[in-house]
Amino acid sequence: MLLDYLIAGLLLTGGGFALIGSYGLARLSDFYKRLHGPTKATTLGVGCILIASSLLSLRGSALSLHELLITLFLLISAPVSAHLLVKAALHLDPRAKPPLPPEQ
Amino acid sequence: MLALAMVLNLWRVLRGPALPDRILALDTLYINALALLVLLGIRFGTTLYFEVALVIALLGFVGTIALARYVLRQDIIE
Numbered sequence: 001m002l003l004d005y006l007i008a009g010l011l012l013t014g015g016g017f018a019l020i021g022s023y024g025l026a027r028l029s030d031f032y033k034r035l036h037g038p039t040k041a042t043t044l045g046v047g048c049i050l051i052a053s054s055l056l057s058l059r060g061s062a063l064s065l066h067e068l069l070i071t072l073f074l075l076i077s078a079p080v081s082a083h084l085l086v087k088a089a090l091h092l093d094p095r096a097k098p099p100l101p102p103e104q
Numbered sequence: 105m106l107a108l109a110m111v112l113n114l115w116r117v118l119r120g121p122a123l124p125d126r127i128l129a130l131d132t133l134y135i136n137a138l139a140l141l142v143l144l145g146i147r148f149g150t151t152l153y154f155e156v157a158l159v160i161a162l163l164g165f166v167g168t169i170a171l172a173r174y175v176l177r178q179d180i181i182e
Contacts, residue, residue, distance in 0.1 A: 011143070011146075014139065015139075018135075018136055018139055021132065022132060025132055031124055031125055034125065038128060038132035038135070042132055042136065045139060046135055046142075049139050049142050053142050053145065053146050053154075056146055066154035066157070067142075067154065069158055070138070070154070070157055070161055073161050073165070074135070074138075074161055077161070080165075080169070081165060081168040081169060081172070084169060084172035084173070084176075085124055085128055085131070085168070085172055087172070087176060088124050088127070088175035089124040091176050092124065092175060
């Protein structure tokens with residue numbers, strides 16, 4: 001009974017975080033600001049949903065490894081893809097780099 | 105909520121002013137699709153959806169890396 005409420009709360013939290021991240025992606029003005037929303041909030045939202053799913057399968061008969069695998073892979077791959085996206089954006093827009101310090 | 109999030113992602117993919125915006129929106133889109141598949145797996149109680157979500161996670165990550173690499177080097181396979 002308590003576990004049911006916990007799972008429902010985690011699912012709602014995950015959906016809310018995913019929605020907030022996507023809203024930030026759609027609304028913020030700059031690309032570097034826009035990167036904040038999805039990379040943090042969406043990963044957290046999917047993490048909440050996966051935790052709820054693994055709790056649900058823990059309550060059943062067999063503990064499946066799929067949720068653990070998805071969580072592990074997502075937590076590894078999200079920072080790498082965000083890093084590469086920022087590198088690509090800096091490559092396309094060199095004005096975003098800070099200027100060099102003045103020569104003495 | 106997840107469907108609404110995916111609609112917002114799709115709007116950014118179609119509108120996005122530059123190429124990295126579109127890549128970022130596609131990245132978020134596959135992550136949201138993965139969450140939706142996990143929800144479907146919970147709802148219908150089969151493990152098939154989790155395998156599909158795992159494959160989508162792998163392919164989406166590789167796709168994002170390939171697109172970012174294309175923007176960086178103009179060449180995917182060196």
